[in-house]
Amino acid sequence: MRDAAGAPGLAGPLLRVENVTKMFAGGVTALEGMALELHDGDFVSLLGPSGCGKSTALRLMAGLSRPTRGRIRWRDGADAGLGVVFQEPTLAPWSTVRDNVWLPLRLRGVSRRAATPAIEESLAAVGLAGFEGAYPRELSGGMKMRVSIARAMVTKPKLLLMDEPFAALDEITRFKLNDDVLRLQQNLGCTVVFVTHSVFESVFLSTRIVVMAARPGRVVEELRVDAPPARDDAFRTSAPYAEQCRRASATLKQAMEMGA
Amino acid sequence: MTPLDAAPLIDLEETARLRRARLERIGAWALPMLTVGLTIYGWHWVVVANDIPHYILPSPERVASQLVQDWSILSAALLVTLKITLMALTTAVVVGVGLAVLFSLSRWVEMSFFPYAVILQVTPVVAIAPLIFIYVDSASVGLLICAWIVAFFPILSNTTLGLNSADHNLRDLFAIYGATRWQRLRYLEIPSAMPYFLGGLRIAGGLSLIGAIVAEYVAGTTGTGGGLAFRILEASYRLNIPRMFAALLLIALAGVAIFAATTLLQHLMLRKWHESAIKRER
Numbered sequence: 001m002r003d004a005a006g007a008p009g010l011a012g013p014l015l016r017v018e019n020v021t022k023m024f025a026g027g028v029t030a031l032e033g034m035a036l037e038l039h040d041g042d043f044v045s046l047l048g049p050s051g052c053g054k055s056t057a058l059r060l061m062a063g064l065s066r067p068t069r070g071r072i073r074w075r076d077g078a079d080a081g082l083g084v085v086f087q088e089p090t091l092a093p094w095s096t097v098r099d100n101v102w103l104p105l106r107l108r109g110v111s112r113r114a115a116t117p118a119i120e121e122s123l124a125a126v127g128l129a130g131f132e133g134a135y136p137r138e139l140s141g142g143m144k145m146r147v148s149i150a151r152a153m154v155t156k157p158k159l160l161l162m163d164e165p166f167a168a169l170d171e172i173t174r175f176k177l178n179d180d181v182l183r184l185q186q187n188l189g190c191t192v193v194f195v196t197h198s199v200f201e202s203v204f205l206s207t208r209i210v211v212m213a214a215r216p217g218r219v220v221e222e223l224r225v226d227a228p229p230a231r232d233d234a235f236r237t238s239a240p241y242a243e244q245c246r247r248a249s250a251t252l253k254q255a256m257e258m259g260a
Numbered sequence: 261m262t263p264l265d266a267a268p269l270i271d272l273e274e275t276a277r278l279r280r281a282r283l284e285r286i287g288a289w290a291l292p293m294l295t296v297g298l299t300i301y302g303w304h305w306v307v308v309a310n311d312i313p314h315y316i317l318p319s320p321e322r323v324a325s326q327l328v329q330d331w332s333i334l335s336a337a338l339l340v341t342l343k344i345t346l347m348a349l350t351t352a353v354v355v356g357v358g359l360a361v362l363f364s365l366s367r368w369v370e371m372s373f374f375p376y377a378v379i380l381q382v383t384p385v386v387a388i389a390p391l392i393f394i395y396v397d398s399a400s401v402g403l404l405i406c407a408w409i410v411a412f413f414p415i416l417s418n419t420t421l422g423l424n425s426a427d428h429n430l431r432d433l434f435a436i437y438g439a440t441r442w443q444r445l446r447y448l449e450i451p452s453a454m455p456y457f458l459g460g461l462r463i464a465g466g467l468s469l470i471g472a473i474v475a476e477y478v479a480g481t482t483g484t485g486g487g488l489a490f491r492i493l494e495a496s497y498r499l500n501i502p503r504m505f506a507a508l509l510l511i512a513l514a515g516v517a518i519f520a521a522t523t524l525l526q527h528l529m530l531r532k533w534h535e536s537a538i539k540r541e542r
Contacts, residue, residue, distance in 0.1 A: 064432050084436055090429040093533045094451045106447070107437045135533050 013037045013075065014159060014191055015061065020070035022056050029216035030056040033070075036210060036219070038159065043185060043192045045202035045209045047248065049256050053217020054195045058163050061193065083152030083190075085162045089144035091136040091151075097123065098132040101151045108155075115154075122150040125184055142173035146180075153184060160185070162194045166201070175236075178204055182231055199248045204236060209248055213255035220255045223248055318502040323509065326502035334491065334503075338510050341487035344400065344472040345518070348407030352464050355408070356415030357457065364423040364449060365441065381413040385471060389478035403475045403487075410471030411464040418460030422453025455534050458526040465518040473511065488514075 017036040023029050031053035038044060046054040059065050060072060062084055083104075091100045099106075101122055105115040123129055126146040136144055145165060152160055162181075166174045178201060185192050196202050202209045209223040225244055228235060235241055300320050306312070307319040314322050327334065359377070363370035389406050396402040426448050434444050476489035488507045495503040530537040 059432075062432075062436055064435060082436060084433065086429045086432075088429060090427065090433060092430065092448070092451065094454070103433075103447070104437050107434070107439045107443055137533060137538065 013039050014042075015075070016073045017057070017061070018071050018073065020057075020060060020067040020072060022053070022060060022065065023068045031060070032216040032218045034217075034219055038191050038193065040158075040191060041189060041207075043182075043194065043205055043207045045194045045196055045206040046212060047196060047199065047202045047209050047252060048212030048217075049197065049214055049252075051214040051217065052212035052255075053214070054212055055163055056217060057212075058161050058193060058195050061159075062161055081155070081158035081190075083155060083157035083160045085145075085148050085152045085160070085165045087164045087167060089136070089141075089148040091144060091147055093136050095135075096132065097128065097134050097136070097139070097147050100136065100147055101154050103151060104155045118154050119150075122154040123147075125153065125187065126150045126180060142169055142177065145169065145177065149177075149181070149184070153188065156188060157190055160190050160192045162192065164195050164197070167197070174201070179232070181205065199245055199252060203241060203244045203248055204231060211248070211251045211255050213258045220258060221251050223251060315499050315501050318505055322502050323505040327506040327509065330503055330506060334488070334507060334510060337486055337488045337491045337507065338514065341469075341472055341476070341489070341511070342514060344403045344407055344475075344487065345469045345514070348404055348411050348471060349465060349468040349518075351404070351408045352412035352415050352468060353461065356412045356460070356464075357419050359416050360419035360423055360453075361445065363420050364445070370420075377413060377416055380409055385410050385474055386478055389475055393479055399479055403472060403479060406475030406478070407468050407471030410474075411468035414460040414463040414467065415457065416460075418456045418463075419453055422456025423449045425456070426452040455526075455530055455536065458522070458529060462519065462522040462526065465522045466515060469511070469515050469518060 015038045017034055020031060020034045021029065022031040034053070034057055036044070036057075046057060048054050056065075060067055062082065092103070095103075098119055099112075101119045102110075102112055102115050105118065106112070120129065120132070123132065126149050128143065128146050128150065131139070131143070131147075136147070139147065148165070166177050169177065181192070181194075182205060192205075194202070194205060203225055206225050207227075209225060210219055211221045211223065212218060213220045223244075226240065304320050307317055318326070359373070363374065385406050388409065389402075392405050393399070393402045396405065423445075430448055431444070434448055439447070472487065473489045476487045477493065479490075480493070488511050492504050492507045495501075495507065527537055
């Protein structure tokens with residue numbers, strides 16, 4: 001169902017966004033002519049000011065809305081392996097942490113008992129072992145986000161879509177979660193698309209940064225990030241990191257002037 | 261309790277705060293009891309001081325002794341009224357929730373039938389009741405229908421609102437994971453609707469009692485099962501004012517009991533997660 005035009009699957013890339021335009025009722029063009037290829041193991045950030053269509057692009061990839069023009073193609077059979085983390089934790093307040101993480105498996109008909117090992121593994125991976133019985137309201141903002149990530153990971157997705165997941169968190173929690181996301185991505189070997197408006201976050205996390213501009217939302221440039229294999233605190237304070245942040249900032253500034 | 265004596269360093273403000281909190285806890289049950297006590301005493305005093313005859317205003321003791329004396333009649337009447345009330349409430353829950361689910365499954369059904377629900381709600385039951393008692397042979401079925409008409413709308417409208425107020429991001433998540441319509445209803449919409457439904461149930465509990473009583477009045481003294489309203493009418497014809505008061509007291513107590521039961525149910529269902537039931541440390 002996510003293959004918008006019913007096109008045949010791809011051979012190479014995991015997912016390809018082919019010249020996609022999205023217009024909303026009232027004639028607003030949220031996204032114009034976007035093209036993007038996602039390969040296995042990519043960590044792609046969509047970076048841009050608000051109104052640049054980055055969240056729209058993510059919703060299109062998630063199959064939550066359809067392109068007005070163009071199409072989104074998945075590699076054969078790959079579209080089942082999708083996990084999503086929203087801006088808010090989006091947990092069911094009436095369910096315990098365990099049952100919240102169980103949800104994606106439950107919807108596939110997996111019993112709680114059969115799902116328990118996967119749930120526990122997923123929660124342990126985000127550092128929440130022992131919180132299975134807690135209700136979301138008992139957790140801090142950062143912990144709720146971790147549950148949300150654990151829920152997205154529990155199905156071992158091929159592609160993880162994250163929509164400004166840490167925008168509402170403080171910097172200390174955000175650094176910690178950035179480290180965790182990189183580690184989880186490596187363990188799972190999944191591809192990540194990460195929407196953000198933070199230059200520093202995008203350089204720290206990504207292999208590629210897609211810089212976008214507003215009015216109409218569009219891609220202006222794709223930057224490649226060169227980083228050591230281990231992205232850690234040393235990388236976060238290194239000169240190459242600062243240099244690449246400067247470059248991304250300059251590109252973003254250009255993009256914002258184009259959209260103004 | 262914090263052992264205040266053992267901790268002399270605790271500051272004065274904190275001590276005052278603790279004392280205030282303790283007073284508030286005692287006041288929560290002591291104050292209502294005090295006002296009820298004062299009201300009863302005031303009533304007694306008015307009757308005695310003015311030498312009011314019991315066929316105009318009976319004293320509280322007179323009402324109490326009448327209640328004991330007429331217990332066999334009144335308890336039977338209470339049972340009849342309660343039975344109608346609870347059956348009406350149960351039917352209201354089944355039909356109200358059932359229709360709400362049906363409405364949420366199909367916009368077409370909602371558009372077609374919601375107007376009828378509104379018409380039933382806005383037409384006063386006393387106006388429909390005489391017709392119902394003409395068409396329905398059994399008096400208790402007639403009473404049941406009247407009480408049901410009054411009780412079911414809050415359940416229907418609250419549950420419909422609740423089913424529609426599930427978090428949009430959670431809806432998206434269900435769509436991404438390919439949830440079936442049934443899974444979305446069961447794991448997302450029904451839990452989201454629970455607080456709204458329980459709010460509706462609290463209103464409907466009181467209304468079903470009111471509906472049962474009103475219907476009994478309309479049905480009149482002939483041929484009914486003899487509920488509390490019937491006993492009040494009968495006693496008024498005989499100018500037995502103390503019995504009227506005793507029956508009134510039972511109706512009020514039944515109403516309070518229903519309210520308490522639905523409130524308890526709401527608390528038990530929501531205490532783990534809903535904002536309305538959560539106590540915060542300050």
